[in-house]
Amino acid sequence: MARLPEGTLMQRAAAALAAVCARTLGRVYGSRVAVLAGGGDNGGDALFAGARLARRGARVTAILASFRTHRAGLAALRAAGGRVVALTPADSGGGSGGAAALPEEAVRAVASADLIVDGLVGIGGSGALREPYAGLARLANDAPGIVVAVDVPSGVDASTGCVPGAAVRADRTVTFGACKIGLLVDPGASHVGALHVIDIGIGPYLPEPGVTALTAADVADRLPRPAAESDKYRRGVVGVVAGSDRFTGAAVLAVGGAVRGGAGMVRYAGPAEPVRLVRARWPEAVTTILEPGDDVSGVGRVQAWVLGPGMGTDDRAHALARSVLDTGLPTVLDADGLTLLARDRSLLRPNLLLTPHAGELSRLLGVPAADIEARRLEHVRRAAAELGVTVLLKGSTTLVAEPGRPVRVNPTGTPWLATAGTGDVLAGLAGALLAGGLDTYDAGCCAAFLHGLAAHVAAAGPGGATEAAEAVLTTMLDAVAGAGTAGRADVPTAPISAQDLPDALPEALRLLESPAKMEE
Ligand SMILES: NC(=O)C1=CN([C@@H]2O[C@H](COP(=O)(O)OP(=O)(O)OC[C@H]3O[C@@H](n4cnc5c(N)ncnc54)[C@H](OP(=O)(O)O)[C@@H]3O)[C@@H](O)[C@H]2O)[C@@H](O)CC1
Numbered sequence: 135m136a137r138l139p140e141g142t143l144m145q146r147a148a149a150a151l152a153a154v155c156a157r158t159l160g161r162v163y164g165s166r167v168a169v170l171a172g173g174g175d176n177g178g179d180a181l182f183a184g185a186r187l188a189r190r191g192a193r194v195t196a197i198l199a200s201f202r203t204h205r206a207g208l209a210a211l212r213a214a215g216g217r218v219v220a221l222t223p224a225d226s227g228g229g230s231g232g233a234a235a236l237p238e239e240a241v242r243a244v245a246s247a248d249l250i251v252d253g254l255v256g257i258g259g260s261g262a263l264r265e266p267y268a269g270l271a272r273l274a275n276d277a278p279g280i281v282v283a284v285d286v287p288s289g290v291d292a293s294t295g296c297v298p299g300a301a302v303r304a305d306r307t308v309t310f311g312a313c314k315i316g317l318l319v320d321p322g323a324s325h326v327g328a329l330h331v332i333d334i335g336i337g338p339y340l341p342e343p344g345v346t347a348l349t350a351a352d353v354a355d356r357l358p359r360p361a362a363e364s365d366k367y368r369r370g371v372v373g374v375v376a377g378s379d380r381f382t383g384a385a386v387l388a389v390g391g392a393v394r395g396g397a398g399m400v401r402y403a404g405p406a407e408p409v410r411l412v413r414a415r416w417p418e419a420v421t422t423i424l425e426p427g428d429d430v431s432g433v434g435r436v437q438a439w440v441l442g443p444g445m446g447t448d449d450r451a452h453a454l455a456r457s458v459l460d461t462g463l464p465t466v467l468d469a470d471g472l473t474l475l476a477r478d479r480s481l482l483r484p485n486l487l488l489t490p491h492a493g494e495l496s497r498l499l500g501v502p503a504a505d506i507e508a509r510r511l512e513h514v515r516r517a518a519a520e521l522g523v524t525v526l527l528k529g530s531t532t533l534v535a536e537p538g539r540p541v542r543v544n545p546t547g548t549p550w551l552a553t554a555g556t557g558d559v560l561a562g563l564a565g566a567l568l569a570g571g572l573d574t575y576d577a578g579c580c581a582a583f584l585h586g587l588a589a590h591v592a593a594a595g596p597g598g599a600t601e602a603a604e605a606v607l608t609t610m611l612d613a614v615a616g617a618g619t620a621g622r623a624d625v626p627t628a629p630i631s632a633q634d635l636p637d638a639l640p641e642a643l644r645l646l647e648s649p650a651k652m653e654e
Pocket residue numbers: 135143144145147172173174175176177179200254255256257258259260261262263264265267284285286310311334336
């Protein structure tokens with residue numbers, strides 16, 4: 135800002151915002167636009183964009199939520215023929231009266247708009263939206279028009295993704311200069327809609343990001359690949375200690391993730407019944423039957439372990455877990471393994487990748503699961519710092535934290551993954567990548583990326599897999615890099631089950647290669 139004439143950045147932002155609004159509307163002339171303007175520069179962006187749309191023939195009404203309004207923006211809107219409705223602090227959309235307490239003129243303008251521009255608050259917002267901002271946000275959400283958020287959907291904390299109160303649910307978000315963390319991390323991320331990241335020329339002046347995301351090319355670069363002189367041992371042997379007579383599926387799913395994740399060999403060790411089922415489904419796995427009280431000394435050499443899914447939490451499971459962890463090898467610790475760790479911190483070792491969901495992290499940190507869901511970034515950072523290991527927090531947006539490194543957010547997730555057993559596949563997949571030589575941080579990030587991609591491929595089926603994967607790999611990541619728009623592909627999808635994931639992994643891996651080549 136200091137290097138440019140005053141208002142230059144805002145004009146760049148407003149021009150791009152108006153262009154997205156115009157494209158969204160299709161026909162600008164004669165369309166109805168409501169601009170919700172807060173008291174800061176976010177409102178300024180929205181008012182200048184409103185002025186541009188008004189000059190192209192849109193009927194624009196600005197609703198001013200604050201006494202303080204961006205002066206030049208308001209003047210531009212007025213000069214372009216826009217109408218203005220000013221609210222007072224007494225105009226409250228809150229309480230049981232809901233939006234009805236807002237002035238009729240404002241309610242009508244929003245309810246009849248083809249497009250609503252949310253310029254209430256941007257990166258300067260703090261805490262839950264106050265009235266009348268909150269009432270306007272609710273009004274926009276209930277209106278039939280398309281909602282375009284300026285920089286950040288108002289009510290979403292731009293730095294954390296927390297949503298402490300009412301918040302705008304946008305169909306599109308046009309963000310300036312860089313993708314904000316809160317647009318990628320839930321619950322904020324689910325308010326964003328299609329995402330446009332607009333380059334306004336500030337990139338070279340921004341500090342190192344605190345949160346990063348891997349692109350398809352980044353993942354492809356990191357994946358272990360067999361060389362001419364490879365053999366199964368050098369590609370990495372992963373040992374899986376999972377499943378029990380009661381939870382046999384966990385064994386089959388974790389082994390499936392490891393086999394399809396590219397391990398040179400998978401060794402499975404467990405009770406007789408899961409061993410029988412693993413052999414039936416994955417004959418390539420080398421199995422060892424563990425009798426009660428056995429440790430893993432008879433399993434053979436491995437480079438990394440997957441420990442925990444469905445193994446139980448009794449004293450025998452505890453002793454078995456300790457025998458795995460005492461090998462000192464890199465280990466994915468999941469599910470029951472995490473419950474054991476929560477009870478007995480002496481199991482903690484370096485070289486661990488913990489893969490908790492919010493419930494499991496809640497037990498590890500002694501914090502209610504709802505707080506973890508509400509402040510995912512804070513809690514994953516805290517867990518990594520407190521435990522001194524890599525922590526992959528599963529759920530609506532998967533985050534990977536390691537002390538001293540930026541948190542990585544996984545861009546490939548899909549809610550179709552919310553089904554029993556998918557976590558077991560993730561653990562196996564991450565184990566294969568660890569055995570292949572990746573460190574716990576990269577193994578976690580790459581596993582989450584491939585797992586999400588495989589879910590898209592499986593949910594879209596053979597007919598839509600390519601399109602669905604391209605939407606994730608190209609469009610979404612381009613948008614984050616400022617070169618396109620992110621939105622989900624419009625391909626029909628169907629529910630998936632956990633066992634679809636290992637089967638979809640080969641196709642996901644092939645599709646991962648193609649955009650990587652395109653970028654070259
Ligand atoms: N940086 C750049 O390079 C560029 C930045 N640009 C734009 O500037 C935006 C940042 O502008 P900003 O700093 O003026 O803050 P902004 O987001 O408008 O919020 C402040 C206002 O919101 C209010 N308010 C706050 N919290 C509230 C709550 N909970 N509930 C209710 N009200 C609340 C607060 O009120 P106050 O607390 O002061 O009473 C004040 O009026 C940025 O997001 C982008 O759009 C572009 O032009 C391009 C260049």
